[in-house]
Amino acid sequence: MKININLNGKDLLLDSPPETRLVDLLKSSAKVQSLRTSCYKGICRGCSIFFNGDLVSSCLIPAFQARDAEIITFEGLKKLEEINDILRSFDDLEFDPCDFCRPGKIMTIHSILESYSDPEDYQILEAFEGINCSCTSKSTLLESVKRSAQYRRRRRRARNI
Amino acid sequence: MAKDYVFLDSVNIKNVLFAHIIRSSIPKGIISSIKIPKLPKGFYCLRAEDIPGKNSISVFSQGMPLLCDGNVNYEGEPILVICGPGETDVLDICNNTLIEYETDYSIYSFENFSRFQVLDEKKFTRGAVESKFKETDQVIEGEYTTRIQTLPITYPLGAIAKYKNNILEIDTASQWPFHIQKTVSDICNIPRKAIRVNIEPYHHTYDEKLLIPSIYSALASLLAVKSGKQIKIIAEPSEILSYSIKRPEVRIYRKSAINKNGKIVAEDIEISVDIGAYPLFTDELLSQLILGAASIYSITNLRIKALAIKTSSPPMNVFKGCGIGLGVFSAETHFSRISVHQKKNPVELRLEYLSKKNQKLPSGGILKQISQRELLNKVSYESDFNRKYSAYEILKKSQKGKLEDPVTLRGIGIAIAYTGNGFTRKREQKEAYSMQVKLDQNDKLYISSSSNGSAPGNIWKSTAGDILGLEKESIEIVKGDTFILPNSGPSFLSNDLSIMTNLVEKCCIGIRKQRFKKPLPIIVKRSFKSPGDAVWNSEKLKGMPFNALSWGAAVVEVELDPIFMRPIIRGIWTVFDIGKIYNIKAARSTAESEIYEALNWATGGGELFHRPISSYNLDEIEKIKLPAISIDFINDSKRSSGGISQLPDAIIPAAFVQAVSQASGIYFDTIPITPEIIFKYLEKK
Numbered sequence: 001m002k003i004n005i006n007l008n009g010k011d012l013l014l015d016s017p018p019e020t021r022l023v024d025l026l027k028s029s030a031k032v033q034s035l036r037t038s039c040y041k042g043i044c045r046g047c048s049i050f051f052n053g054d055l056v057s058s059c060l061i062p063a064f065q066a067r068d069a070e071i072i073t074f075e076g077l078k079k080l081e082e083i084n085d086i087l088r089s090f091d092d093l094e095f096d097p098c099d100f101c102r103p104g105k106i107m108t109i110h111s112i113l114e115s116y117s118d119p120e121d122y123q124i125l126e127a128f129e130g131i132n133c134s135c136t137s138k139s140t141l142l143e144s145v146k147r148s149a150q151y152r153r154r155r156r157r158a159r160n161i
Numbered sequence: 162m163a164k165d166y167v168f169l170d171s172v173n174i175k176n177v178l179f180a181h182i183i184r185s186s187i188p189k190g191i192i193s194s195i196k197i198p199k200l201p202k203g204f205y206c207l208r209a210e211d212i213p214g215k216n217s218i219s220v221f222s223q224g225m226p227l228l229c230d231g232n233v234n235y236e237g238e239p240i241l242v243i244c245g246p247g248e249t250d251v252l253d254i255c256n257n258t259l260i261e262y263e264t265d266y267s268i269y270s271f272e273n274f275s276r277f278q279v280l281d282e283k284k285f286t287r288g289a290v291e292s293k294f295k296e297t298d299q300v301i302e303g304e305y306t307t308r309i310q311t312l313p314i315t316y317p318l319g320a321i322a323k324y325k326n327n328i329l330e331i332d333t334a335s336q337w338p339f340h341i342q343k344t345v346s347d348i349c350n351i352p353r354k355a356i357r358v359n360i361e362p363y364h365h366t367y368d369e370k371l372l373i374p375s376i377y378s379a380l381a382s383l384l385a386v387k388s389g390k391q392i393k394i395i396a397e398p399s400e401i402l403s404y405s406i407k408r409p410e411v412r413i414y415r416k417s418a419i420n421k422n423g424k425i426v427a428e429d430i431e432i433s434v435d436i437g438a439y440p441l442f443t444d445e446l447l448s449q450l451i452l453g454a455a456s457i458y459s460i461t462n463l464r465i466k467a468l469a470i471k472t473s474s475p476p477m478n479v480f481k482g483c484g485i486g487l488g489v490f491s492a493e494t495h496f497s498r499i500s501v502h503q504k505k506n507p508v509e510l511r512l513e514y515l516s517k518k519n520q521k522l523p524s525g526g527i528l529k530q531i532s533q534r535e536l537l538n539k540v541s542y543e544s545d546f547n548r549k550y551s552a553y554e555i556l557k558k559s560q561k562g563k564l565e566d567p568v569t570l571r572g573i574g575i576a577i578a579y580t581g582n583g584f585t586r587k588r589e590q591k592e593a594y595s596m597q598v599k600l601d602q603n604d605k606l607y608i609s610s611s612s613n614g615s616a617p618g619n620i621w622k623s624t625a626g627d628i629l630g631l632e633k634e635s636i637e638i639v640k641g642d643t644f645i646l647p648n649s650g651p652s653f654l655s656n657d658l659s660i661m662t663n664l665v666e667k668c669c670i671g672i673r674k675q676r677f678k679k680p681l682p683i684i685v686k687r688s689f690k691s692p693g694d695a696v697w698n699s700e701k702l703k704g705m706p707f708n709a710l711s712w713g714a715a716v717v718e719v720e721l722d723p724i725f726m727r728p729i730i731r732g733i734w735t736v737f738d739i740g741k742i743y744n745i746k747a748a749r750s751t752a753e754s755e756i757y758e759a760l761n762w763a764t765g766g767g768e769l770f771h772r773p774i775s776s777y778n779l780d781e782i783e784k785i786k787l788p789a790i791s792i793d794f795i796n797d798s799k800r801s802s803g804g805i806s807q808l809p810d811a812i813i814p815a816a817f818v819q820a821v822s823q824a825s826g827i828y829f830d831t832i833p834i835t836p837e838i839i840f841k842y843l844e845k846k
Binding site for chain 1: 165166167168170171173248249313314315316317362364365398399746749750751753754755757758761785786787790
C-alpha cells in the first residue's frame, strides 16, 4: 500500500503493509527517531505527532489514514523558532526531562501554548494526564510550562509592535 | 539543546537480522512437539539445544534457564528465537510456529501454597517469643498484603550484537554491564575478554535494566555467533510489561503480644513472598523484607520467618530496590493499628519504642548519628498531625454507623523508615565497585566507571571540580564499554551516589596529592571495600545492613469522596535525612517524583490530582490541581549519602493506608487501595 504524506515539510511516498500503525511506519520507513513506543494505547504520548495541526498519539492511527496528511514530528518542531521559548524555560528552571520523554513533553507543551496563551494548572495537568515518566517533578513541569507561556507571550507581543 | 539520543529500537542498521522470542502459551507442562515453518534462506532458529555453554541466567548463584529445556514452568517462558532479515517475515514465522504441550494442570498458586513450594527460608529469633505470648493478656494481629506491581511505563529493552574477528560486541542499556559479559561468556562459551559490552545511556529505571538486558544480550549473542550477522532484538512493550520485572506479591502476618501495662513485649512475624517460577535475587529479597519488617522499634522478643514461594507466575525480580519498603509497610501499618487499639496517638506510641540510648537498630547496627525522633517530631509538627488525628478520631466516632450519609470522611496517617543503598553489605562485599580518574596534560579530567549509563554526572563533576579546582567544562564522564571502563558492579542510583561518589572523592584526593609532584597524566584507581567486621548478618540481625542509610518520615492526609469512595489527597508532608546532599534541587525533584510514584502504587494507578469534591456540581468545571506536597530535609553533611529514591516507596503507602483507614473507619491492610476495594470492605462491614 502506497501512502503519500508530508513529513516535516517534505513530501514522501511510503510503502506500508495494510495493518501498520502510523508510529511504526514513521519509525521504520521514514526513519523518524524521536518517536517512543511504550503503551500502544495512546496513553503514554511518547509517539505524539502533529497530525494536520492536532497533537495526537500516532500509535492510534492506522497508517492508511495518514494519506495526504501533514505530519510534524519532534524533528520538525525543533526547527521552529518558537521552540526556544520552551527550551529557555527548561534552562531557567534546570528542568531536564529524560531522553525517553523529552520529545513527547516538548510537543505537549507546544500544543498547550498553541491553545492557551496563559494556561492554568488544570489545563496543563489535563494535557499531561497519562504521561507517566517520572524523571522530573510535576511542580517543576507546571512552572516550566507557565514560564514558556510567558516567553511566548512576550515574543508575540514584540512581533505585533 | 541536548543532543537527541537514539534508543536501540530506533537505531537503523543495514543488513541486520531481527530476532523475536516465541514464548510458552501455557503456565505449566511439557513441550511435546515444535513445528516451525520451513525457514527461508537467511533465517535462523535458536533452541535450548543450540546453546554451546550453560543454558542459564544466574545471579548470586540462583537462576533460571535462558531458553526452556522442555519443561514449561510459567506462561511466557522463552522457548525459541527466530531471526531473519525482515521484521514482518520473522513475526509471520513466529505466528505460524506450532508448539504442542502435555499439561498436568498442576499450577502452583500463591494463595494456598504447599510446603514443597517453599524454595528458600530465612529465620531469626531474639529473646523468648514463645513464653511471652503464653504469658500475655492481649494479642494484636494482622495480615498485610502488597500486591504485584507492574511497570507503569515501558522503556525500550533489548540488545544489538555482532561477532566479528573473534570479538563479540553487544550494545545495550544496562545497570550491570559486567553481569552481561559474564553471562554471555558462560552461555556462548566465549572468553570474557572477547566480549565487549557497549554501555548505552539510560535514565529513569525501575531496575528492569539490572538483569533483563543480560537475557536479551545472551539471545542476540547466540544468534550473532550462529549466523555471523548482526542481530537486533527489541522487546515488545507488552513483553516488557508481562515478562520483564514485577514487584512480587508479599503477605506478612504479624502478631504482637501486649502485657498488662500495655507494653508490646513480643512480635512474631511470618513473611511469604511470591517469587514466581524461578528464584532471582531471592536471598536478597528475603533479607530486605526481614529488614523492613523488623522495623525501627525496639521490641525485645522478636521472631521472623521469611519464605520464598515458588509459583507458576513469571519470575519476579528486584523492582525499585529489593523489597525493604514492603516490609516497612507491614510494620508501620501494624504499629498504627496497635495505637488505635490502645487509644494512643500514633506519634507518641512510635516515640515510645524508638531506641533512646544505644541507638541500636532492631535489624542490626549501631547508629552514630540518630535522627528518627527529630524526623517524627518535625513531620508531625509541620503537618499538625496531633490535632488533626484527634479531630478525625472524634469525627469518625460521631459518624459511626452513618456511612450511608456521611458529612466528611477524613483521615491522617504517619510512617517512618530507613532504606539502604542497593544491596545489603553481604552482597556488596562480593561485588567489585571500581572507579578510575585521569588528569591529562591539558588539565582535563576523565572519570571512568561502568555505571556511566545513569551516572549522576553533575554530582561527580562538581565533587571532582571542588577537590581539584577545575571547571565543570574540563571534566568528562567517559562513555564507553567494558574493555575500557572499570567494573563498577550493579548500578543503583543510590549506589552511584553513595559508593561511587565517594570513590570519585578518593580518586581526586589521590590525584591532588600527586599533582605538581609527578608528571601528567596522573591516573588513580580506587575500589570500594565494605568494612568486614560490620557486615550485616541476616540470621543474627547484627552489623550494619547497608553502607549508607537514608531516613524519612511522612504524613498523608486524605478525604474520601463520599460518592465514589475515591481517596483524595489533601496534603503530604515529608522530612528526609539522607546524609550529604549534593544538589538540593535535584533531591527535592526526585523526592517529589517518587512520592507521586508511591501514591500511584498505593492507589492502584488512581487519579492523584486533587479534585475538589464540590466540583461534582455539573455546572462547575472540574479544575484539577496538584496535591500540596511539603518536602523538607535534615541536612547531615557528615554522613555519606544514601540516596532518596527508595524512601517514598517505603513510607508513603503505609501513611496513606492509615489515613484511608481512619477516614473510612475500616482497617485496611493491603496495597493498592482502590474505590472497589473500599466498597468491598464497606459491604463486609
